[in-house]
Amino acid sequence: MAENRKKRYFFVDQSLIMYSGHCYEYFKPLKDIVEARGEKAILIGNLAAEKQLIEETGTIPLLTYWCDERNVGQPLGLSTKENYDAIRASHEYALARDLSKLNQMFDISSNDMIIINTIKHWGIRGVVDWVESLPSEKRPFVTMIFHFTGLPEPNLYDHAIDHYRDAFARIEGSVTSKNFYLLADSEQLVAEYEELTSLNIDLAPIPHTISHVASSNPIAGAPLRIGYSGEARIHKGFHLLPFVARFMEKRPPSRPVEFHLHAYCLNPRAEFFQTAMAQLEQCRNVVLYKEIMGPESYRNFIGTIDVFLIPYALSNYYRQTSGIYTEAIALGKPAVVSRGTWMASQLKRHGGGRECIADDHMSLLLAVRDVVENYDALRAEALEIQKSWLKFHQPGVLLSMIDHAAIKVENRKFHEMSV
Structure with a gap:
């Protein structure tokens, strides 16, 4: 009988394709705890998961669309709203079908835990459709973790906000609503979603704090290592880095610095990337890392960074979190972040870094120089923040929240049956 099976945890992510990004890093510490x-x-x-990821992690390639895939074969000539709705319909159908295949492969039961990460407004109702299609005694407990705002640009309307409202209404009106546990990983996102629904949405810890990474201290007399990690993207400020590196090469601060930049780009032909790389490759104070990093090489890389550069655009990040920032704080390292972002709200609350104006190379330069000149004090602040940060932002905390939510549902079901 399915009810007598041992609990299984299915970690599901439409964006789990390669090591780049935090999709695998998000799930790995949770998976480790479950297996332990x-x-x-x-x-x-x-x-489309890459062969290396499949072979090294056991990832099962199953999900049709990337979480924000917008080329789904919809007809041309649609209005913006019609286009959005057509994309959503394709995502919903595909995700419900994909999860049905998962059921065929594993015979999903009510003891199973489905944890879906990085899901967007496009596919949420498809998950509800799938759960409703199962016999009541086979419906799993489904956790959905939201990371994306429905309003990517501050104060500008986007049809995504209506899709989120529709999705929450679909869950709320479903006979399976008690099978769902909803989380978002920033206070700003929780507040946004709570304006759209009466459903409970809890604040999620960010699990990939990698507190086990060996965090180095600067070597006396050696340059401070200024680091940029993650994929090179224009909305993450990669194009600003050449100016900062070249200026600090010509006019060095009182403390020597060296830039260690993860320079992998999914589209290496992008003009911003080619322009930036042509300049960075001429800088004697820059070390470039041009390949995708696997988990071990990535941990080694960030463990040696002294200052993290996170000069992201306000779009999305005024409410969305940054995995890089989470890792910087977990390592007790100062960071430079863009004013008005979620990261800046954390910086104002805790300290441990400096702000710059988004998409402003001179502001970024001044902030970096400020951190370098005041490094020892900011490093001490960051180490203090690390202690409180890791009390909440840990994989064990997130997994306990999910487990407890599932137990509450089981207890409620048992109570209703006994009555």
């Missing part, structure tokens, strides 16, 4: 308890943990990724 003697329970089964299964990674479910995109159909």
Whole structure:
């Protein structure tokens, strides 16, 4: 009988394609805890998952669309709203079908835990459709973790906000609503969603704090290592880095610095990337890392960074979190972040870094120089923040929240049956 099976955890992510990004890093510490308890943990990724990821992690390639895939074969000539609705319909159908395949592969039961990460407004109702299609005694407990705002540009309307409202209404009106646990990973996102629904949405800890990474201290007399990690993207400020590096090469601060930049770009032909790389490759104070980093090389890389550069655009990040910032704080390292972002709100609350104006190379330069000149004090602040940060932002905390939410549902079901 399905009810007598051992609990299984299915970690599902439409964007789990390669090591780049934080999709695998998000799930890995959760998977490690589950397996250490003697329970089964299964990674479910995109159909396009790379061979290396599949072979090294056991990821099962299953999901049709990337979480924000917008080329789904919809007809041309649609209005913006019609286009949005057509994309949503394709995502919903595909995700419900993909999860039905998951059921066929594993015979999903009510003991199973489905944890879906990085899901967007496009596919949420498809998950509800799938759960409703199952017999009541086979419906799993489904956790959805939201990371995306429905209003990517501050104060500008986007049809995504209506899709989120529709999705929450679909859950709320479903006979399976008690099978869902909803989380968002920033206070700003929780507040946004709570304006759209009466459903409870909890604040999620960010699990990939990698507190086990060996965090180095600057070597006396050696240059401070100024680091940029993650994929090179224009909305993450990669194009600003050449100016900062070249200026500090010509006019060095009182303390020597060296820039260690993860320079992998998904589209290496992008003009911003080619322009930036042509300049960075001429800088003697820059070390470039041009390949995707696997988990071990990534941990080694960030463990040696002294100052993290996170000069992201306000779009999305005024409410969305940054995994890089989370890792910087977990390592007790100062960071430079863009004013008005979620990261800046954390900086104002805790300290441990400096702000710059988004998409402003001179502001970024001044902030970096300020951190370098005041490094020892800011490093001490960051180490203090680290202690409180890790009390909440830990994989064990997130997994406990999910487990407790599932137990509450089971207890409620038992109570209703006994009555």
